[in-house]
Amino acid sequence: MRVLVPFAADAPKTRLEPVLSADERAAFARAMLRDVLAAIDAVGYEPTVLSTAPLELEEPISAPVVVDDRPLTPAVDARLPERSEDDPVAVVMADLALATPDALERLFAAGGDVAIAPGRGAGTNALVVRHPEFRVDYHGGSFLDHREITAEIGADLAVVDSFRLSTDIDEPADLVEVLVHGTDRAPASLRERGFELEADDGRVGIARAGNATSS
Ligand SMILES: Nc1nc2c(ncn2[C@@H]2O[C@H](COP(=O)(O)OP(=O)(O)OP(=O)(O)O)[C@@H](O)[C@H]2O)c(=O)[nH]1
Ligand SMILES: C[C@H](OP(=O)(O)O)C(=O)O
Known part of the structure; x- marks a missing residue:
């Protein structure tokens, strides 16, 4: 199985702008990428990063990086035509901390x-494609679109129910999940920057340097 990890290298995680500066978002996105690559590696596959730009990293990653500056959907689609039942392609997002x-x-x-681990808000956080006619259509409720595409081409769809894979880190409130359930670099990256859990009567939130940023 080939495993692709798409990565927006230039301005990642813009929806975290309320709580992280541009440099912090870049560092946090790279920490999540490293955690995802390590998890794939531990399953026994060698992931390939599909990046919008060359990755300049102080500490290099061992995974090969393919640069394609097209938007996500055409960049991924360009890597799908060669797969077959015996050579499936998996796409695992880099923000699955x-x-x-x-x-x-x-x-x-x-x-x-086609096997899909849906994300919250009807995204497609990770998928495995074995059907030769399947093409992706990311953004805007892509799980719904992908489900429709599989029906149109007569493909079997396996939906994988996974808390860990459904939790992509998009918005400030999602950082709570990183601090509670994250395993390595991503939670460390937040703690280094002063984030901590803030327990209240209701849901646990995050606080930074004494300021509540989400609850
Ligand atoms: N190769 C590639 N990867 C992308 C692109 N856009 C997003 N990604 C990656 O796809 C995954 C899901 O991305 P999103 O959460 O939709 O976008 P994001 O850029 O990470 O975050 P926002 O700026 O907040 O939307 C992440 O791993 C991103 O790094 C793109 O245009 N090309
Ligand atoms: C890539 C995109 O992510 P979202 O915009 O849902 O976070 C999707 O899952 O289609």
Whole structure:
């Protein structure tokens, strides 16, 4: 199985702008990328990063990086035509900071012509494509679109129910999940920057340097 990890290298995680500066967002996005690559590696696959620009990293990553500056959908589609049942392609987003080898292994072993781990808000956080006619259509409720595409081409769809894979880190409130359930670099990156959990009567939130940023 080939495993692609798309990565927006230039201005990642803009929806975290209320709580992180541009440099902090870039560092946090790279920390999440490293955690995702390590989890894929631990399942026994060598991931390839599909990046919008060359990655300049102080500490290099061992995964190969392919640069394609097209938007996400055409960049991923360009890597799909060669796959077959015997050579599936998986696409795992780089912002799945909670991903573990066990969670990914369940997705990779799910079977189906197409297997999808949906994200909250109807995104497509990770998928495995075995059907030759399947093409992606990311953004704007892509899980719904992908479900429709599989029906149109007569493909079997396996939907993988996974808390860890459904939790992509998009918005400030999602940082709580990183601090609670994250495993390595991503939670460390937040703690280094002064983020901590803030327990109240209701949901746990995050606070930074004494200021509540989300609850
Ligand atoms: N190769 C590639 N990856 C992308 C592109 N846009 C987003 N990604 C990656 O796709 C995954 C999901 O991205 P999103 O959450 O939709 O976008 P984001 O850029 O990370 O965050 P926002 O700026 O807040 O929308 C992440 O791993 C991104 O790094 C793109 O145009 N090309
Ligand atoms: C890539 C995109 O992510 P979202 O915009 O839902 O976070 C999607 O899952 O289609």
